[in-house]
Amino acid sequence: xxxxxxxxxxxxxxxxxxxxxxxxxxxxxxxxxxxxxxxxxxxxxxxxxxxxxxxxxxxxxxxxxxxxxxxxxxxxxxxxxxxxxxxxxxxxxxxxxxxxxxxxxxxxxxxxxxxxxxxxxxxxxxxxxxxxxxxxxxxxxxxxxxxxx
Amino acid sequence: xxxxxxxxxxxxxxxxxxxxxxxxxxxxxxxxxxxxxxxxxxxxxxxxxxxxxxxxxxxxxxxxxxxxxxxxxxxxxxxxxxxxxxxxxxxxxxxxxxxxxxxxxxxxxxxxxxxxxxxxxxxxxxxxxxxxxxxxxxxxxxxxxxxxx
Numbered sequence: 001x002x003x004x005x006x007x008x009x010x011x012x013x014x015x016x017x018x019x020x021x022x023x024x025x026x027x028x029x030x031x032x033x034x035x036x037x038x039x040x041x042x043x044x045x046x047x048x049x050x051x052x053x054x055x056x057x058x059x060x061x062x063x064x065x066x067x068x069x070x071x072x073x074x075x076x077x078x079x080x081x082x083x084x085x086x087x088x089x090x091x092x093x094x095x096x097x098x099x100x101x102x103x104x105x106x107x108x109x110x111x112x113x114x115x116x117x118x119x120x121x122x123x124x125x126x127x128x129x130x131x132x133x134x135x136x137x138x139x140x141x142x143x144x145x146x147x148x149x
Numbered sequence: 150x151x152x153x154x155x156x157x158x159x160x161x162x163x164x165x166x167x168x169x170x171x172x173x174x175x176x177x178x179x180x181x182x183x184x185x186x187x188x189x190x191x192x193x194x195x196x197x198x199x200x201x202x203x204x205x206x207x208x209x210x211x212x213x214x215x216x217x218x219x220x221x222x223x224x225x226x227x228x229x230x231x232x233x234x235x236x237x238x239x240x241x242x243x244x245x246x247x248x249x250x251x252x253x254x255x256x257x258x259x260x261x262x263x264x265x266x267x268x269x270x271x272x273x274x275x276x277x278x279x280x281x282x283x284x285x286x287x288x289x290x291x292x293x294x295x296x297x298x
Contacts, residue, residue: 022216024173024180031173031180033216035228067171067182079184 001075006143011080014070014143015040019109021068023047023136025057025086032057038066039105044135045084046102051130058086064136075148084136102133150224155292160229163219163292164189168258170217172196172285174206174235181206187215188254193284194233195251200279207235213285224297233285251282 006014024033034054038047045066049055058064066082089095089102155163173182183203187196194215198204207213215231238244238251 020220022171022182024175024182024214026173026175026178026180029175029210030212030232031175031182031214032232033171033173033180033182033214033230035216035218061178063179065173065180065182067184069184071169081182083179083181 002147004145004147006078006080006145008141010078010145011141011143012040014068014078014080015045015141018068018070021045021066023054024065024067025054026061026063027057037106037109038136039102039109041105043138045082045138046105046133046135048102048106048131048133051132055132055134058134059088062086066136075146078143078145080141080143082136082138083140084138087135087137089133089135098135099133102135151296153294153296155227155229155294157290159227159294160290160292161189163217163227163229164194164290167217167219170194170215172203173214173216174203175210175212176206186255186258187285188251188258190254192287194231194287195254195282195284197251197255197280197282200281204281204283207283208237211235215285224295227292227294229290229292231285231287232289233287236284236286238282238284247284248282251284 019037019039021036021038022033023036024031026032032054036047036049038045040046062085064084064086066084067079068082069077069079071077089099091099168186168188170185170187171182172185173180175181181203185196185198187194189195211234213233213235215233216228217231218226218228220226238248240248
């Protein structure tokens with residue numbers, strides 16, 4: 001197998017064709033990864049989360065990493081890694097337009113479900129969920145691909 | 150969809166049945182995710198890497214996060230998140246047994262390829278690769294699953 005660097009254009013193509021990725025944030029020296037659904041547009045990755053550890057950590061430290069992969073086989077895969085910054089889209093008049101944009105963009109993806117349809121059971125107790133829209137400003141993007149040979 | 154906590158036993162079952170995951174390390178406040186192949190045994194996750202940014206960061210700060218997912222569908226998935234510590238298995242007599250153990254365990258997985266078979270092309274130039282075996286000591290493991298309903 002040969003591992004090659006991908007161009008920015010090739011990496012962007014992977015982002016456009018995928019809606020499931022992983023996002024890592026960090027508190028002090030401890031990183032934390034969670035899978036997430038997203039939609040890419042221009043310089044941003046749009047997504048939403050439920051209130052919890054991840055959102056608290058990203059509010060305190062906006063530096064994040066996003067990883068997306070497209071795996072066709074053991075010797076045929078592409079991975080894209082992004083360094084970026086968390087930007088919350090709160091329910092305020094100032095962010096109204098960006099929130100509507102994020103909602104509509106995400107709603108056009110196959111993986112979308114209205115956040116309100118999800119319930120969480122924690123130790124058998126149903127928790128109400130608060131939904132937070134956010135975007136990641138892409139600072140740096142890189143991609144690698146594996147090719148048989 | 151309902152999201153439920155998984156028990157430690159259920160989370161461990163996911164680790165046993167999967168060999169592709171993602172690992173995040175952090176330098177200062179910046180997290181960094183990469184996909185990796187691993188094999189789980191007892192309190193450890195065994196893997197190998199090529200020398201580079203990731204290994205340098207984990208040597209400087211051993212706190213890592215590992216994420217593994219098993220996705221059958223939009224409403225049927227399991228994710229496991231581990232907080233742990235990077236431990237390198239260097240080519241010294243002291244670590245010989247652990248290195249052989251890691252190699253043999255990894256070689257029994259379907260995803261295995263001898264690290265020496267991989268070449269990297271960086272800006273068109275073939276780079277020699279140095280392979281580093283390591284393990285992650287599992288400090289904390291948690292899992293969540295989504296169920297239609």
